[in-house]
C-alpha cells in the first residue's frame with residue numbers, strides 16, 4: 420500500500436503524508452550522525468513521506484543546517500518543511516529575524532509550516548504581537564502556513580483571535596500511548612476547528628519500542644532528563660509493551676510499528692517520529708500499512724489504561 424496523505428488547513432491546504440519525520444536527532448541532544456539523519460530523510464522521501472520537522476532550538480540551528488543539506492540533495496520541492504521559532508524569540512521583531520535565520524540555515528526562501536515552539540513561559544510578551552508577526556510573514560509569502568506547538572485550548576483561542584488573514588493549521592504536541600494529556604481538551608478542540616495534531620515523541624522517545632527496560636536505559640543523551648525512563652515508569656510501561664509485542668507478532672511487525680499505527684490511524688493525528696538512521700526511518704514509515712483489529716485495539720487500550728506513569732505534565736520541551 421502506498422503512502423496516505425492528508426491536508427493541513429482544509430481541503431485546499433498543504434498536502435502532507437500521514438506520517439512525517441523529526442530531525443531533532445541531528446543535534447547534541449541526541450547525538451545522531453548528521454549523515455545518518457540525511458540518509459534517513461532520503462529514505463523517507465523514497466517511501467512517500469514529505470513532512471519534515473525541525474526547529475531553530477535543535478542544536479542551536481544545527482538540525483536546520485543538516486536538514487538544509489538533505490533538502491539540497493533530495494529536492495526542496497519534495498518536502499513540506501516545518502520549523503519552529505523558539506519560545507524565547509516571540510517578540511514582533513525577533514520572530515521575523517528568527518524566521519529569516521531559519522530560512523538561511525535551511526537554504527529555502529519560504530517556510531512551509533512555521534510553528535511557535537511553545538507559548539512564552541513567563542507570559543510577558545503579548546501573544547498578540549507574536550501572532551501579528553506570524554501573520555506578517557504569511558502575508559509577505561515567507562511562510563505558507565501558521566502553526567503552533569504545545570498550545571493549550573486557551574492559548575489557541577487567544578492566538579486565533581489575533582489572526583484575520585489565515586488560521587492556525589496545526590498544533591504540535593506530545594502524544595503517545597502513555598502520555599495522553601491532550602485527549603480531554605486539546606484534541607477535541609483541534610478536531611472541531613480543523614487544526615491538525617502533529618504528534619511529537621510518538622514513540623515516547625524509545626520507551627515504546629521494546630528495546631528499553633529497567634536496567635537497560637539510554638544514557639548520555641536528552642533522555643537522561645526524561646522521567647519515563649525511571650525504573651518505576653519503565654516497569655509500568657513494560658506491561659503495555661507486552662501487549663504491543665503480541666499484536667506486533669500477529670501482524671509480523673515491530674512493537675514500534677504498532678505504537679505508531681495506533682497514533683497515525685487516528686483522525687487528524689500525524690506522528691513525526693525522530694530517527695537516527697535510515698533503517699529506523701523505513702521501519703517507522705512501514706507502520707501504516709497494516710490494520711490493528713478491534714479486539715487488539717481493545718487489548719491495547721485496556722493495557723494502556725492500567726499504565727500509571729509519573730512524569731511532569733507541564734514539563735517544557737527539553738530544549739527549552
Ligand SMILES: NC(=O)c1ccc[n+]([C@@H]2O[C@H](COP(=O)([O-])OP(=O)(O)OC[C@H]3O[C@@H](n4cnc5c(N)ncnc54)[C@H](OP(=O)(O)O)[C@@H]3O)[C@@H](O)[C@H]2O)c1
Pocket residue numbers: 440441442443444449472473536568569591592618619620621622623624625628630637675691692693694695698699700702703736737
Ligand atoms: N514541539 C516540541 O516541543 C517537540 C518536542 C520534542 C520533539 N519534537 C519533534 O518530534 C520529533 C520526535 O520526537 P522525539 O524525538 O522526542 O521522540 P520519538 O520520536 O518518540 O523517539 C525518537 C527516538 O526513538 C528511537 N527510535 C526511532 N525510531 C525507532 C525505531 N524504528 N526502532 C527503534 N527505535 C527507534 C531513536 O532513539 P534510539 O535509537 O537512541 O533509541 C529516536 O531517537 C523530534 O525529532 C522533533 O522534531 C517536538
